[in-house]
Amino acid sequence: MATSLSNVVWGNFSIETVQADLDMMSKEKAIYLLHRALNWFDLGGAILLESSKKEYVAKKKGSRGKVTYRYTERNYLAVFDRPVSWIDNVAIMNWIALESKSESLKLWVRMQCIKKSSTVRLSPKGSKPMPRIVYHIGSQNQQIKKFLETRRFILDSLRRMRKKESVESNSLKGNQTDKIDKATSEANKK
Amino acid sequence: MPKRKKRSISTSTRKKGVPTSNVRKKGVSTKQIDRIRTLSREGKTANQIQKTMIKEGLSFRRQTMQGYVREFRARPAPSYPSKNVPTKYLTKKEKKEKEKAKKKKAYAKAKAKKAKEKAKAKKSKAKKKKAKKPKRARGAVYKGYQQRWRQRHKRPEGRAQKYVAEYGTVLGEPRRIQVYGHGRQLYEVMMLIGGSHGRPPKHRFKFLEIDANTLLADPDKYLIHGIWDYKPRFDYGD
Numbered sequence: 001m002a003t004s005l006s007n008v009v010w011g012n013f014s015i016e017t018v019q020a021d022l023d024m025m026s027k028e029k030a031i032y033l034l035h036r037a038l039n040w041f042d043l044g045g046a047i048l049l050e051s052s053k054k055e056y057v058a059k060k061k062g063s064r065g066k067v068t069y070r071y072t073e074r075n076y077l078a079v080f081d082r083p084v085s086w087i088d089n090v091a092i093m094n095w096i097a098l099e100s101k102s103e104s105l106k107l108w109v110r111m112q113c114i115k116k117s118s119t120v121r122l123s124p125k126g127s128k129p130m131p132r133i134v135y136h137i138g139s140q141n142q143q144i145k146k147f148l149e150t151r152r153f154i155l156d157s158l159r160r161m162r163k164k165e166s167v168e169s170n171s172l173k174g175n176q177t178d179k180i181d182k183a184t185s186e187a188n189k190k
Numbered sequence: 191m192p193k194r195k196k197r198s199i200s201t202s203t204r205k206k207g208v209p210t211s212n213v214r215k216k217g218v219s220t221k222q223i224d225r226i227r228t229l230s231r232e233g234k235t236a237n238q239i240q241k242t243m244i245k246e247g248l249s250f251r252r253q254t255m256q257g258y259v260r261e262f263r264a265r266p267a268p269s270y271p272s273k274n275v276p277t278k279y280l281t282k283k284e285k286k287e288k289e290k291a292k293k294k295k296a297y298a299k300a301k302a303k304k305a306k307e308k309a310k311a312k313k314s315k316a317k318k319k320k321a322k323k324p325k326r327a328r329g330a331v332y333k334g335y336q337q338r339w340r341q342r343h344k345r346p347e348g349r350a351q352k353y354v355a356e357y358g359t360v361l362g363e364p365r366r367i368q369v370y371g372h373g374r375q376l377y378e379v380m381m382l383i384g385g386s387h388g389r390p391p392k393h394r395f396k397f398l399e400i401d402a403n404t405l406l407a408d409p410d411k412y413l414i415h416g417i418w419d420y421k422p423r424f425d426y427g428d
Contacts, residue, residue, distance in 0.1 A: 157380050
């Protein structure tokens with residue numbers, strides 16, 4: 001049952017908070033974009049979350065497994081503090097996507113526009129861990145506070161669910177072993 | 191080098207009852223007076239000056255010396271308490287003055303007492319005011335249409351709602367459920383969606399967006415038959 005949970009992804013969706021999925025970017029560039037958006041739209045404060053990272057390794061033929069080039073690709077998530085209307089939110093997200101010049105972010109923004117609400121992942125997804133806070137700046141009282149509350153809530157409830165499932169599976173296993181023991185004891189008597 | 195003239199003692203610092211050094215008293219030489227001046231300028235007390243003078247062989251009567259010291263340090267003579275003379279030995283004028291002074295003293299005392307009492311009363315009043323609870327301000331009373339409008343638009347709880355989205359694939363097809371609500375109800379909904387089945391339930395359409403309370407009222411109705419949509423809806427609770 002524990003594996004079944006990994007198929008599903010939990011996230012925070014909203015129309016008021018400005019969120020952005022900064023995929024395939026260095027940390028410096030992500031922070032630079034964060035600051036630019038903060039100053040351009042007066043968004044009060046922001047946090048940066050590291051969602052996942054992937055390591056690419058290049059090897060030469062006949063080098064006996066010697067690594068010639070190593071490259072780590074990092075993905076980030078950005079959440080801003082000031083609440084905005086959905087129209088403003090779309091404008092800000094598109095501005096960030098254009099400034100970043102990354103195709104994956106543009107695609108993500110289009111998907112959010114179709115859904116009419118921006119969503120950001122909070123739970124672990126397959127082998128990827130849950131997003132961690134890497135950087136924060138400015139005020140954190142309004143939308144970021146709400147976001148962190150929902151994050152805490154989701155992570156806690158997931159942990160509780162896992163505990164429940166493990167207890168249930170253990171009890172099932174215990175019943176099965178009892179049955180097997182009974183059967184063996186009867187056979188021995190015979 | 192011409193000899194420097196001896197400075198005469200200034201009269202500006204002279205006060206009532208202080209003997210002046212211009213009037214040289216009997217048995218006191220100018221040498222002694224000069225010595226006292228230098229010592230007093232150094233900041234020495236009358237006792238110290240007297241001791242040094244005795245050592246140097248320039249000492250004289252202490253009371254006269256003190257007069258000089260006071261002058262150089264510009265200090266008045268101590269005021270000794272006047273002797274109490276019984277009224278029967280006083281003249282008529284003196285008697286009247288004495289009575290007046292007595293009355294003045296009594297009046298000043300009474301005034302001071304009154305002022306003290308007033309201050310005490312003020313303090314106690316302030317304390318009482320502090321101890322008193324402030325009156326609760328009555329809120330504005332709305333009637334008719336305004337009252338109904340307020341009841342309709344009143345938020346159910348003060349806390350902010352949480353918006354949780356669950357998305358994944360069910361047998362190769364994408365499904366998405368968006369739920370909003372408060373803590374316990376949301377957790378129960380999460381258990382319904384993610385805990386028991388392990389994934390969003392299979393449905394003909396892709397999207398479902400719903401309040402946690404309404405879903406909990408009849409979960410089968412919404413999850414299995416419910417109000418799913420092939421495209422995202424735009425109905426939010428808040």
